[in-house]
Amino acid sequence: MSGLGLFSSIGRQLDVGIDSLIPVNIGYQDSSGYTAATEIADEVVRTFEFDAATVTIPQQLVTAQGIDGVLSDQPIRYIEPDRPMIAHQQYTPWGIDRSGAELAHTEGISGQDIDIAILDSGIDGTHPDLQANVGDGTSFLDTVGLLSEGGQSDETPIFDGVRSAFDATHGLLDTGSRGQSRPAAFNSSAPEWHDSVGHGTHIAGTVGAIDNSGGVVGVSPDATLHAIKVLSSSGVGSASDIAAGVDHVAKQGWEVANLSLGSSHDSKLIQDACSYAAEQGTLLVAATGNVGPCTDCVRYPAAYSSVVGVGATTTDDELASFSATGPEIDLVAPGQNIRSTYTTDVRPYETLSGTSMAAPHVAAAGGLLMADGYENTAAADRLIETAEDIGLSESDGGAGLLDIPAALGL
Numbered sequence: 263m264s265g266l267g268l269f270s271s272i273g274r275q276l277d278v279g280i281d282s283l284i285p286v287n288i289g290y291q292d293s294s295g296y297t298a299a300t301e302i303a304d305e306v307v308r309t310f311e312f313d314a315a316t317v318t319i320p321q322q323l324v325t326a327q328g329i330d331g332v333l334s335d336q337p338i339r340y341i342e343p344d345r346p347m348i349a350h351q352q353y354t355p356w357g358i359d360r361s362g363a364e365l366a367h368t369e370g371i372s373g374q375d376i377d378i379a380i381l382d383s384g385i386d387g388t389h390p391d392l393q394a395n396v397g398d399g400t401s402f403l404d405t406v407g408l409l410s411e412g413g414q415s416d417e418t419p420i421f422d423g424v425r426s427a428f429d430a431t432h433g434l435l436d437t438g439s440r441g442q443s444r445p446a447a448f449n450s451s452a453p454e455w456h457d458s459v460g461h462g463t464h465i466a467g468t469v470g471a472i473d474n475s476g477g478v479v480g481v482s483p484d485a486t487l488h489a490i491k492v493l494s495s496s497g498v499g500s501a502s503d504i505a506a507g508v509d510h511v512a513k514q515g516w517e518v519a520n521l522s523l524g525s526s527h528d529s530k531l532i533q534d535a536c537s538y539a540a541e542q543g544t545l546l547v548a549a550t551g552n553v554g555p556c557t558d559c560v561r562y563p564a565a566y567s568s569v570v571g572v573g574a575t576t577t578d579d580e581l582a583s584f585s586a587t588g589p590e591i592d593l594v595a596p597g598q599n600i601r602s603t604y605t606t607d608v609r610p611y612e613t614l615s616g617t618s619m620a621a622p623h624v625a626a627a628g629g630l631l632m633a634d635g636y637e638n639t640a641a642a643d644r645l646i647e648t649a650e651d652i653g654l655s656e657s658d659g660g661a662g663l664l665d666i667p668a669a670l671g672l
Contacts, residue, residue: 282320282321283304283305283318283319283320283321284318284319284320284321284324284343285307285316285317285318285343285344285500285502286316286317286318286319286329286332286341286342286343286344287314287315287316287340287341287342287343287344287501287502287505287529287530287531288314288315288316288317288333288338288340288341289312289313289314289338289339289340289341289530289531289534290313290314290315290336290337290338290339291313291337291338291339292337294336294337295333295336295337295338295339296313296315298333298336298337298338299315299317299333299336299338300315300317302317302319302323302332302333303317303318303319304317304318304319304320305317305318307404307502308404308502308506310505310506310509310531310534310535310538311509311512311513311538312509312534312535312537312538313339313534314505314531314534316344316502316505316531319332329341329342329343339530340530340531342501342529342530342531344500344501344502344531345500345501345525345527345529346498346499346500346501346525347492347493347498347499347500347501347504347523347524347525347529347532348493348497348498348523348524348525349382349383349461349493349497349498349522349523349618356577356596356599356600356601357468357595357596357597357600357619357620357623358468358478358479358480358481358623360577360596360663361481361595361596361623361627361663361664361665361666362665362666362667362668362672363480363481363482363623363626363627363630363666365666365667365672366630366666366667366670366672367473367479367483369670369672371630371633371634371670372473372482372483372484372485372630372633373470373481373482373483373484373485373626373629373630373633374484374485374633375633376482376484376485376486376517376518376629376630376632376633377397377485377486377488377514377515377516377517377518378469378470378482378485378486378487378488378516378517378518378519378520378625378626378629379487379488379490379507379511379514379516379518379519379520380462380465380466380469380487380488380489380490380520380622381490381492381504381507381508381511381519381520381521381523382457382461382462382465382466382489382490382491382492382493382520382521382522382523383457383458383459383460383461383462383463383491383493383494383495383497384399384401384455384456384457384458384462384463384489384491384493385399385455385456385457385462385463385466385487385489386456386457386460386463386603386604386605386606386607387399387453387456387489388606389463389467389603389605389606389610390474390476390477390610391467391471391472391474391476391477391478391479391603392463392466392467392470392471392472392487392603394472395470395471395472395483395484395485395486395487396466396486396487396488396489397486397487397488398488399453399454399455399488399489399490399491400454400455400489400490400491400510401454401455401490401491401492402490402491402492402499402503402504402506402507402510403491403492403493403494403499403503404502404503404506454491455489455490455491456489457489457491457605458495458605458607459495459497459605460604460605460608460612461493461497461522461618462489462491462493463602463603463604463605464600464602464603464604464612464614464618464619465520465522465602465618465619465621465622466480466487466489466603466622467480467602467603467604468480468481468600468602468619468622468623468626469481469482469485469487469520469622469625469626469629470482470483470484470485470486470487470626471483471602471603472484477603477610477611478601478602478603478611480626481622481623481626481627481629481630481666482626482627482629482630482633485626485629485633488511488514488516490507490510490511490519491507492504492506492507492523493523499523501525501529501531501532502531504521504523504529504532504535504563505529505531505532505534505535506535508521508532508535508536508538508539508544508546509535509538509539511539511544512535512538512539512542512544513542515542515543516544517543517544517545517628517629517632517638518544518545518546518547518625518626518628518629518632518638519539519544519545519546519547519625520547520548520621520622520625521546521547521548521549521563521564521569521621522548522549522616522617522618522619522621522622523548523549523618524548524549524550524551524561524562524563524564525561525562526551526553526559526561526562527562528562528565529562529563532562532563532566533562533563533566533568536563536566536568536569537566537568539568540568540569540638540639543637543638544638545570545625545628545629545632545638545641545642546563546568546569546570547569547570547572547621547622547624547625547628548563548564548569548570548571548572548621549561549564549571549572549574549616549617549618549620549621550564550565550571550572550573550585550586550587550588550590550591550617551564551585551586551617552584552585552586552616552617552618553584553586554581554582554583554584554585554586554587555583555584555587556586556587557587557588557657558587558588558589558657559586559587559588560586560587560588560589560590560591561586564586564590564591565588565590566590570592570593570624570628570642570645570646571590571591571592571660572591572592572593572594572595572617572620572621572623572624573585573586573587573591573593573594573595573597573617573620573658573659573660574594574595574596574597574598574615574616574617574619574620575594575595575596575597575598575620575652575659575663576597576598577596577598577599579652579653579663581594581654581658581659582597582598582615582617584615584616584617585597585617585620585658586617587657587658588657589656589657591656591657591658591659591660592642592645592646592660592661593624593645593646593649593659593660593661593662593663593664594620594649594652594654594659594660594662594663594664595620595621595623595624595663595664596619596620596623596664597615597616597617597618597619597620598615598619599613599615600613600614600615600619601613602614602619623664624645624664627645627664627666627669628641628642628645630666630669630670631644631645631669631670634670644669645664645669646660646661647661648665648668648669649661649662649663649664649665649668650662650663650664650665650668
């Protein structure tokens with residue numbers, strides 16, 4: 263689809279002409295609001311259970327009226343550009359032992375009958391440490407065709423230089439964050455949710471790599487993992503892609519969702535999706551972002567009240583220098599030098615650092631609690647109230663460091 267003009271990190275420019283279409287997310291109050299939205303839309307890209315839709319509208323409408331002026335006289339809760347979100351992977355430099363997961367395993371608590379969704383770049387379902395645990399997956403990269411898929415070298419900062427027509431004309435988009443990776447060669451026989459870049463597979467390993475006496479083991483090694491692909495091989499996905507993934511998780515009734523991704527921009531659509539999923543019983547966990555040192559800089563969706571926001575700590579129980587801080591942070595978990603699974607087309611294991619690596623420790627711990635009978639909100643409360651005080655201020659480390667044995671009463 264045409265739409266956002268993007269200047270990619272490899273210099274490819276997709277121009278936005280006067281007749282171009284722009285994807286926007288619209289939250290409406292009633293059916294007349296939806297009707298009004300569809301009347302100005304060129305295409306309805308997707309609809310949501312929580313009274314919202316993603317549509318494409320002509321660029322000139324936004325240029326003439328401004329984003330807030332479109333449908334201002336209609337029963338609309340919000341209209342916003344379908345902004346990109348990025349994977350929080352910035353540094354390539356242990357966490358199962360420090361979080362106490364192994365003690366839970368020895369007590370027979372390992373996530374049996376729990377479904378954990380990884381909303382990310384996909385999962386390499388052929389990895390020997392993951393294959394037995396990977397269940398149904400899907401891709402929601404419907405509106406991210408504007409983004410470059412692959413082509414970056416090892417030296418290219420793949421999250422740098424992401425721009426759009428909204429950025430150029432309305433200042434609504436940040437440039438992306440920095441990271442380094444190399445997508446694997448395209449595999450036409452792989453499922454649509456296959457991970458070619460490694461970020462999602464790394465998250466999946468921390469959550470649920472099997473205990474097979476080799477490789478690595480996850481926090482919840484008997485959980486079923488679901489790849490919900492919402493990020494491209496460039497590490498970017500639109501707000502509606504992420505919202506559609508969260509919506510899907512809620513509809514499936516899966517217990518936990520991990521979102522190691524985010525944006526500095528608040529998306530009402532994603533907030534709606536997260537609130538809806540939480541109401542349906544899903545525990546949502548998200549990385550706070552790799553933008554530290556900074557003050558009051560927790561990224562969305564980690565900043566939403568319906569989501570458990572997780573920062574990162576070092577091997578010395580210090581706050582990682584890159585970990586975002588602010589009042590929305592709920593707790594911290596190991597996020598420095600975390601070894602986990604990676605896409606086998608590149609290399610089977612990788613050591614990475616970031617709040618992306620911290621969040622899955624907490625998501626999987628939530629899975630252990632839900633396997634032990636907790637509902638999603640009770641599990642979130644339990645993880646927070648039993649966190650270990652390691653001397654961090656509340657704005658730096660929330661309630662403290664993830665403590666799985668304490669949460670499980672072991």
